[in-house]
Amino acid sequence: xxxxxxxxTYIQRMRAKNAATPEALRDWTEAAPxxxxxxxxxxxLMFANRVGxxxxxxxxxxxxxxxGQVKCVLNDRDTDQRAFMTLRQxxxxxxxxxxxxxxxxxxxxxxxPKHKKSR
Numbered sequence: 001x002x003x004x005x006x007x008x009t010y011i012q013r014m015r016a017k018n019a020a021t022p023e024a025l026r027d028w029t030e031a032a033p034x035x036x037x038x039x040x041x042x043x044x045l046m047f048a049n050r051v052g053x054x055x056x057x058x059x060x061x062x063x064x065x066x067x068g069q070v071k072c073v074l075n076d077r078d079t080d081q082r083a084f085m086t087l088r089q090x091x092x093x094x095x096x097x098x099x100x101x102x103x104x105x106x107x108x109x110x111x112x113p114k115h116k117k118s119r
Contacts, residue, residue, distance in 0.1 A: 038097075039096075041097055041100040042093065042096060042097050046060070059075055059077060059078070061073070061075075062075070069088075070087045070092045072084075072087065081109055081110060082108055083108065084108075
């Protein structure tokens with residue numbers, strides 16, 4: 001993303017809503033701001049439990065190594081979708097961020113029933 005260029009957040013693009021508010025992010029992400037600042041889309045998916053006035057379920061990320069390759073499952077519980085990725089870069093978190101930013105994630109609808117949102 002070009003420096004100084006303001007674009008919609010990932011969730012805004014996906015839900016056409018307002019950006020997640022900083023108050024909605026879990027406090028502990030502030031303990032490592034430099035780390036999370038480099039991954040704003042992943043941070044938003046995993047920690048923003050509000051988008052504008054709407055509550056949302058946070059995503060989960062499961063990472064494992066299989067046959068020497070880093071693989072992960074990104075589970076967006078709010079949209080009931082999953083994405084399976086085989087990552088090639090040594091900086092695999094940044095690779096996930098770049099895939100999300102470029103809308104190059106191959107989301108699949110979950111085949112199991114959606115969990116009810118807790119309020």
